[in-house]
Amino acid sequence: MQKPELLAPAGDWECLVAALRFGADAVYIGGELLQLRAEKAAFSREEIIQAAALTHEKGKKLYVTVNSFPKNEELEPLREYAQFLYDAGVDAVIVSDLGAISVIKDSVPDLPIHVSTQANCCNWASADVYYRMGAQRIVLAREMSLSEIAQLREKVPQQLELEAFVHGAMCMAYSGRCLLSSFMNGRSGNRGECTQPCRWSYYLMEQKREGEFFPIEEGERATAILSSHDLNCLSFLPELQKAGIVSFKIEGRMKTANYVATVVNAYRHAIDGDTPLPLLQREVESVSHRPFSSGFYFGKLVKNHNNDGQYHADCRFAGVVVGQIAGGYLVQQRNLFRVGDLLERVTPGVIGQSFTVDALADNKGNAITAAKLVGQVVAVYTDAPLLVGDFLRLRVEKNG
Numbered sequence: 001m002q003k004p005e006l007l008a009p010a011g012d013w014e015c016l017v018a019a020l021r022f023g024a025d026a027v028y029i030g031g032e033l034l035q036l037r038a039e040k041a042a043f044s045r046e047e048i049i050q051a052a053a054l055t056h057e058k059g060k061k062l063y064v065t066v067n068s069f070p071k072n073e074e075l076e077p078l079r080e081y082a083q084f085l086y087d088a089g090v091d092a093v094i095v096s097d098l099g100a101i102s103v104i105k106d107s108v109p110d111l112p113i114h115v116s117t118q119a120n121c122c123n124w125a126s127a128d129v130y131y132r133m134g135a136q137r138i139v140l141a142r143e144m145s146l147s148e149i150a151q152l153r154e155k156v157p158q159q160l161e162l163e164a165f166v167h168g169a170m171c172m173a174y175s176g177r178c179l180l181s182s183f184m185n186g187r188s189g190n191r192g193e194c195t196q197p198c199r200w201s202y203y204l205m206e207q208k209r210e211g212e213f214f215p216i217e218e219g220e221r222a223t224a225i226l227s228s229h230d231l232n233c234l235s236f237l238p239e240l241q242k243a244g245i246v247s248f249k250i251e252g253r254m255k256t257a258n259y260v261a262t263v264v265n266a267y268r269h270a271i272d273g274d275t276p277l278p279l280l281q282r283e284v285e286s287v288s289h290r291p292f293s294s295g296f297y298f299g300k301l302v303k304n305h306n307n308d309g310q311y312h313a314d315c316r317f318a319g320v321v322v323g324q325i326a327g328g329y330l331v332q333q334r335n336l337f338r339v340g341d342l343l344e345r346v347t348p349g350v351i352g353q354s355f356t357v358d359a360l361a362d363n364k365g366n367a368i369t370a371a372k373l374v375g376q377v378v379a380v381y382t383d384a385p386l387l388v389g390d391f392l393r394l395r396v397e398k399n400g
Contacts, residue, residue, distance in 0.1 A: 003271055004237075005247040007063070007163065008264045011041035011254055016051055018261040021389055022348050023268030026061035027051075028094060030253060033081045034068040036096075036118070041253045045084065052089040061091040065253075066104075067116035069097045079107040086111040092136065095119075105134045112136045117165065122148070124155030137161035139249065142170065142231075145299040146243045153244030161246050166233035167263055167284070168251025170295060229293035234270050234280050236297070255288075258317045258334075258391045262287045262346050269351060279351050286315040286344075286393060315393040318343055319371070319378075321386050328359075328381035333371040337394050345384065346391040354395075355384030 008024035010016035019027045029051060030042050043051060048064065055062040064085055070078060082104045085093060093111060095101050096118035104111060114137040115121055115130045122141035130138060140149060142165055153162060205212060233240060237248065248271070250263055266283040269275040284292075288311040295301065318337040323330035337343060337357065344354045359381040360368045371378045 001241065002246075004241050004245060005061075005163075006264065006267055006271055007247050007249040008260060009168075009250055009252040009255065010051075010260065011037065011252075012043075012257075013047065013051075014257040015253075015255070015260045016054070017389070018257040018391075019264055020055065020058050020060055022261045022264040024060065024264050026063060026091070026247070027055060028063040028065060028249075028253070030065045031081070031085070033077060034066045034070055034074065034100070036065055036068045036116075037253050045088075048085070048090065049088045052091075056089060062089075063092045063094055063114060064090050065094045065116070066100065067094050067096040067118050069118075070100050075099060075103050078103050082108045082111055094139065098133075101130075101133055101135070109134070114139060114161075114163065117142055124152040127152055127156045127160060131157055131160045135160070137163055137247070139163045139165075140245075143296050146236075146239055146297050147299070149240075149243040149245065162244050163247035163249055164240060164245045165231055165251055165295075166237065166240065166248040167231055167267065168255075169290070170228040170231050170293075227290065230290045231295045232281075232284060232292035233294065233297070234266065234284065235277060236294070237267075237270055240297070256317070258320070258346070258393070259287045261391050265346060265348065265351070268348075275351050282314075283351060286313060286395070287317075288313045313396075315344065315395050318392040318394045320392065321388050321390040322377060323388060324386075325379055328379050329386050330377050331371070331380045331392060333376045333378055334374060335394070336370060336372055337392075338370040341394060343392045343394060345386060346393065347387055347389075353384075355382050355386075358382050 005025045006023060007026045007028060008019035010019050010027050010029050016027055016029065029048070030037050031048055032042055032045065035042055052062045066078070066081070078100060082093065086108045091112065092114045093104065094114045094116045095104060096116040101113055101115070104113060113135045115135045117139040119130075120141045121127055121130065121138050122144050127138050138160065140152075140162060144152075149162065149164070231251070240248065248267065250267065252259060252263070263284055266280045270280050290311060293301070317334045319331040319333045321329050322332050339357050339360050341357050342354050343357060344352070347353070357380055360371060361379040361381075362368050363377055368378070
């Protein structure tokens with residue numbers, strides 16, 4: 001059986017480069033129109049052209065999200081934008097809205113369309129309709145179980161590809177269609193502006209007892225009762241492939257390059273089957289995440305008990321290797337680390353490699369005991385074989 005595609009997110013150029021370097025087969029990004037993420041995660045037109053060239057140079061694919069639900073006045077600009085994406089060499093666009101699909105197919109018939117998970121496709125009849133409209137792939141609704149996916153696969157043409165999320169943040173609303181942020185803050189999650197009120201902590205207050213707040217479950221702190229767990233499918237990727245999934249998608253266009261590199265690296269090793277599962281689980285727990293679950297794939301969503309709505313990480317991002325010098329390396333610092341610290345190296349093809357910081361120097365060659373300034377480039381002296389582009393981290397449990 002052919003290996004599934006590993007599809008990684010990128011919200012900026014650094015994330016794109018990291019995703020490709022750490023083993024993604026394809027990368028999805030957003031552009032200037034209908035991209036369903038904040039503006040800071042949007043690639044410019046010139047960057048899209050460059051991104052397509054880079055991914056193709058490396059034998060990979062580039063997909064662009066056009067998955068917000070368009071307003072009337074956005075449909076006509078979509079025609080020209082779709083033509084631009086096609087001319088730029090984009091391999092597919094990810095689209096939610098039926099009208100948008102129709103406009104794109106009418107304007108640029110040869111531009112491949114992947115139907116976004118926002119379209120809530122969770123049955124074979126809907127998938128077949130999208131296929132007859134010209135869709136090449138369906139990104140399935142996150143609410144589907146493995147058995148439901150297998151049933152859908154049997155009912156639709158084999159040419160129709162199926163994609164599913166395997167890792168990252170989950171939305172409490174149905175397939176991400178949420179109005180809570182719009183209602184509470186006037187910022188729409190469906191326009192890339194979600195303030196994530198589902199992650200906030202809440203107490204219960206009885207109407208006639210104003211000012212008396214009751215915790216919703218036992219504990220000293222309030223509970224984030226609407227906050228969903230993050231998805232983690234490392235332990236059952238073969239079952240997803242057996243059900244008919246050909247593309248494993250990682251969520252996270254708002255995540256850092258360190259996050260993208262770490263998670264993509266873990267899933268690359270999982271797909272290749274060359275690393276024990278406990279090491280890979282340890283890897284994804286090293287970067288910022290909420291409590292993990294298997295989502296709806298086994299038919300029942302894990303309950304959100306003990307979910308405080310906060311991010312947790314076993315490691316602190318220390319820096320990224322940006323150059324090599326005699327006896328050491330140049331590292332751009334991101335968080336405090338010191339001489340004598342045991343750092344871990346995140347690099348393609350390797351899991352769990354650590355080394356000791358033997359010495360440090362500032363940009364003038366003066367010896368220092370700690371890298372304290374965010375963004376500062378310091379010399380790190382070690383015998384470890386680091387590479388430019390490696391991410392370095394400090395395991396909290398070992399270094400405090």
